Amino acid sequence: MAERTTVEITDDTLAGAARPLVDRLVSDGVASALTAQNATLWGEEAEPEASIRLAWTTLHKSSRALIGEIEALRTDLRSEGIDRIVLAGMGGSSLAPEVITSTEGVALTVLDTTDPGQVSDALAGDLDRTLLVVSSKSGTTVETDSHRRIFAEAFAEAGIDAARRIVAVTDPGSPLAQLAASEGYRKVFLADPHVGGRYSALTAFGLVPSGLAGADVARLLDQAAGIAEALSADSPDNPALTLAAALAAAHTDGAEKVVLTDTGSGIAGFGDWAEQLIAESTGKEGTGLLPVVVEGPAAPGFADAGSDATTVAVGPRVQGAALAVEGPLGAQFLLWEYAVAVAGRLLGINPFDQPDVEAAKKAARALLDNPQALTGTEEPSAVIGPVEVYAAPGDQAVPATGTLADVLRQFVGGVADGGYLAVQAYLDRLDDASASLLRSELARCSGRQTTFGWGPRFLHSTGQYHKGGHRNGSFLQITGSAEQDVPVPGRPYTLSTLQLAQALGDGQVLAEGGRPVLRLHLTDRAAGLADVVRAVQELTR
Numbered sequence: 001m002a003e004r005t006t007v008e009i010t011d012d013t014l015a016g017a018a019r020p021l022v023d024r025l026v027s028d029g030v031a032s033a034l035t036a037q038n039a040t041l042w043g044e045e046a047e048p049e050a051s052i053r054l055a056w057t058t059l060h061k062s063s064r065a066l067i068g069e070i071e072a073l074r075t076d077l078r079s080e081g082i083d084r085i086v087l088a089g090m091g092g093s094s095l096a097p098e099v100i101t102s103t104e105g106v107a108l109t110v111l112d113t114t115d116p117g118q119v120s121d122a123l124a125g126d127l128d129r130t131l132l133v134v135s136s137k138s139g140t141t142v143e144t145d146s147h148r149r150i151f152a153e154a155f156a157e158a159g160i161d162a163a164r165r166i167v168a169v170t171d172p173g174s175p176l177a178q179l180a181a182s183e184g185y186r187k188v189f190l191a192d193p194h195v196g197g198r199y200s201a202l203t204a205f206g207l208v209p210s211g212l213a214g215a216d217v218a219r220l221l222d223q224a225a226g227i228a229e230a231l232s233a234d235s236p237d238n239p240a241l242t243l244a245a246a247l248a249a250a251h252t253d254g255a256e257k258v259v260l261t262d263t264g265s266g267i268a269g270f271g272d273w274a275e276q277l278i279a280e281s282t283g284k285e286g287t288g289l290l291p292v293v294v295e296g297p298a299a300p301g302f303a304d305a306g307s308d309a310t311t312v313a314v315g316p317r318v319q320g321a322a323l324a325v326e327g328p329l330g331a332q333f334l335l336w337e338y339a340v341a342v343a344g345r346l347l348g349i350n351p352f353d354q355p356d357v358e359a360a361k362k363a364a365r366a367l368l369d370n371p372q373a374l375t376g377t378e379e380p381s382a383v384i385g386p387v388e389v390y391a392a393p394g395d396q397a398v399p400a401t402g403t404l405a406d407v408l409r410q411f412v413g414g415v416a417d418g419g420y421l422a423v424q425a426y427l428d429r430l431d432d433a434s435a436s437l438l439r440s441e442l443a444r445c446s447g448r449q450t451t452f453g454w455g456p457r458f459l460h461s462t463g464q465y466h467k468g469g470h471r472n473g474s475f476l477q478i479t480g481s482a483e484q485d486v487p488v489p490g491r492p493y494t495l496s497t498l499q500l501a502q503a504l505g506d507g508q509v510l511a512e513g514g515r516p517v518l519r520l521h522l523t524d525r526a527a528g529l530a531d532v533v534r535a536v537q538e539l540t541r
């Protein structure tokens with residue numbers, strides 16, 4: 001991992017376009033005002049939200065106190081033979097710990113799914129050695145609450161005192177904080193409520209699960225501290241100003257997609273974390289930056305990026321990258337947080353709210369309240385072997401007959417010029433991992449920027465952009481029948497019902513907004529996935 005933190009604009013035209021923006025940011029004193037947590041930087045409308053969302057600029061100092069607490073708990077747990085950490089948390093409550101622990105090669109089981117198979121596999125691990133960290137800022141997130149209920153019951157059934165095996169990370173006064181107190185959970189880490197979810201990497205949300213799993217979280221804070229002064233400087237050398245200006249200048253020039261790839265940063269999965277920060281912060285009011293995370297510099301979308309995209313190397317500069325961002329993980333967290341907040345100002349949006357995420361949650365809730373609407377009422381437009389095809393009502397673009405390749409050809413052919421294709425797989429991201437191959441295959445055959453997200457995880461990340469950002473996306477949903485289901489204790493639904501409600505709810509909101517949505521439902525997951533991948537490959541030929 002690089003020791004120094006740098007942002008380099010390797011594309012001369014982009015460098016020229018970014019320069020005046022950097023000069024303006026410097027003369028407006030934006031960096032120092034941000035460090036001082038000045039909530040007026042995004043205009044009057046954003047001020048109330050911004051005034052309770054800026055404490056992340058000083059976390060490298062304020063989070064120090066946590067380190068001892070985390071270490072003490074970890075030592076206690078180890079002495080009791082508890083060394084398997086399962087984290088239940090969505091979006092900002094799990095993405096940072098996943099990157100931190102993967103980068104250090106430390107084991108952490110992350111539950112940010114409603115897939116019954118994936119949750120069952122996590123339950124099948126050794127419960128005697130397991131601690132569940134329930135992380136939720138709001139304390140109300142349905143996925144996380146479901147995991148908590150499922151694990152509490154499993155601990156009890158195994159004769160284990162569940163309260164001793166659950167640690168909560170949440171905001172003071174949240175329903176989870178109250179529940180943790182009444183249930184007597186082993187420990188509650190109360191996070192700073194003046195930091196939003198996607199800016200919370202260096203709060204208890206990022207540090208507690210990572211530290212309990214064995215990651216060196218003090219080092220992360222050191223890395224962030226090492227760059228903090230440079231990020232606060234009203235100077236053209238401030239790397240965050242350079243990054244923000246480059247992204248905003250590219251956006252003005254029609255490149256609203258930001259294609260990220262790792263080029264040897266030494267950080268594992270940084271794109272997954274950056275994706276939420278960029279998409280949820282900027283994708284609103286019909287504008288924003290769409291992160292497209294790709295497999296490598298040679299992957300479609302990067303190597304052949306067009307004028308609608310800015311290519312970013314996370315790691316050393318490479319051929320084809322317009323920007324290269326290097327630095328250790330703790331420093332990169334803080335750098336990107338500054339850059340995205342500043343880009344929000346340049347784009348004229350409030351980077352601290354997520355107005356369109358709620359719409360999909362509401363639609364899913366309505367479906368859960370009316371299970372009839374979930375099953376039985378919707379007829380597939382076509383059934384092709386193990387794949388049922390569901391087009392949005394009234395969508396003429398999908399043929400009722402033909403092969404899967406015909407269906408996909410027609411759908412992909414409808415992606416707007418300069419638009420993007422979003423693949424949304426509501427599957428098991430471990431057992432159905434091959435679904436992710438669809439990104440590169442579809443990007444190659446469509447020639448359009450293509451994203452891939454696991455549902456419902458992406459709903460807390462790129463989901464905001466899909467519904468609130470530039471209106472040029474087409475959405476391919478993939479759902480699947482579950483071999484086994486998991487009831488959610490105390491709730492009238494199972495995980496597979498919840499998973500389907502989330503897919504259909506988001507699909508409804510997208511379709512109501514006039515966005516093309518196609519759902520492929522795999523009645524046999526393995527066979528169906530293989531057929532879909534083969535059909536996409538056929539399009540390329």
Ligand SMILES: O=P(O)(O)OC[C@H]1O[C@](O)(CO)[C@@H](O)[C@@H]1O
Nearest residue numbers: 091092093136137138141197460
């Ligand atoms: O920590 P919570 O409140 O459970 O929220 C999880 C995620 O859901 C969102 O609020 C919205 O989807 C994200 O911004 C957040 O990181």
